[in-house]
Amino acid sequence: MRPSMLRSMESVLRRAADARYFSSGAGPERKVAILGAAGGIGQPLSLLMKLNPLVSQLSLYDIAGTPGVAADVSHINTAAQVAGFAGEDQLGEALKDSDIVIIPAGVPRKPGMTRDDLFNINAGIVKSLCTAIAKHCPHALVNMISNPVNSTVPIAAEVFKKMGTYDEKKLFGVTMLDVVRAKTFYAAKAGVPVADVNVPVVGGHAGITILPLFSQATPSANSLSHEDIKALTKRTQDGGTEVVEAKAGKGSATLSMAYAGAVFADACLKGLNGVPDVVECSFVQSNITELPFFASKVRLGKNGVEDIHGLGPLSDFEKQGLESLKEELKASIEKGIKFAKEN
């Protein structure tokens, strides 16, 4: 075979490996619990976590429907042992000894709603689930998917504080879907292979609080105009609404969210297992701005958050975006804290 053909085959294989979401090889025994596992996100997320070789026990919890999901997923011939739990009586058993708890429990948006419109229902759900986490697996990493993430993460933090178990290194708002979208939209516009693309997305997870930093995107694409960057930013910020409208009343993103949640949980598992230099964006307790929680690149390690990267150099457009998002993000964080303190 000619060396040039060999090189191009190598490059195809490398890309395929990069595009693969899940880790290869095994690590220590790890238990992952999914709360809301019978839902639109929960089911495909359960499937993807069953495919992850770093998971040895997969615990699927919901208020109902999980025995069926667990029986179905358990027939897949991968190593993870699957168990289903339904109803509050079984929540403790579902959580016990978990290393990671992923929470996609709660109601999704319908057209015309904001994520904040979900607050009244989801705040209570998150509060009761986090109370159970504090009791049954206080050392687990928590991956919060339930919306509004800008408020549910502060709620979780307050619940854990009240229960005396809060460790800021272990609480993550899952903003990975914003990164997944930014990568996809950027690759298409810039004409670069999507598997090679990286784009940090900072701020929060709702509308203008989602701030993709396309000036730091790699591979860089000098061909993109300011108008292109503005349009990519808007599409990333409105990505959730694009799906809500396309689903026309049948919920919000579930499949892409399950993918994003599985990628983020895999990164957490790798960090726990001591894999070096695992970096992803997440909404965490942070002091890189004046806001108490903020999404940015985070290095994951054996204790959860190992360190939080700064924002790096921003374009003028991104600097403006950063200033504009602060008021809304601050209000959403304060709303979560207030709810948890009063309930």
Ligand SMILES: NC(=O)C1=CN([C@@H]2O[C@H](COP(=O)(O)OP(=O)(O)OC[C@H]3O[C@@H](n4cnc5c(N)ncnc54)[C@H](O)[C@@H]3O)[C@@H](O)[C@H]2O)C=CC1
């Ligand atoms: N962070 C992100 O990027 C994204 C977040 N989401 C959010 O994820 C949440 C779930 O969305 P879907 O799966 O589409 O909704 P869904 O309605 O299809 O599923 C939610 C599941 O949660 C369960 N549930 C409700 N109360 C519960 C409780 N107390 N304990 C355990 N399970 C409970 C329900 O029984 C249901 O099975 C929504 O709040 C949605 O807005 C959705 C997409 C992206």
Ligand SMILES: O=C([O-])CC(=O)C(=O)O
């Ligand atoms: O938009 C929604 O309601 C669900 C969500 O968070 C997303 O898809 O980013």
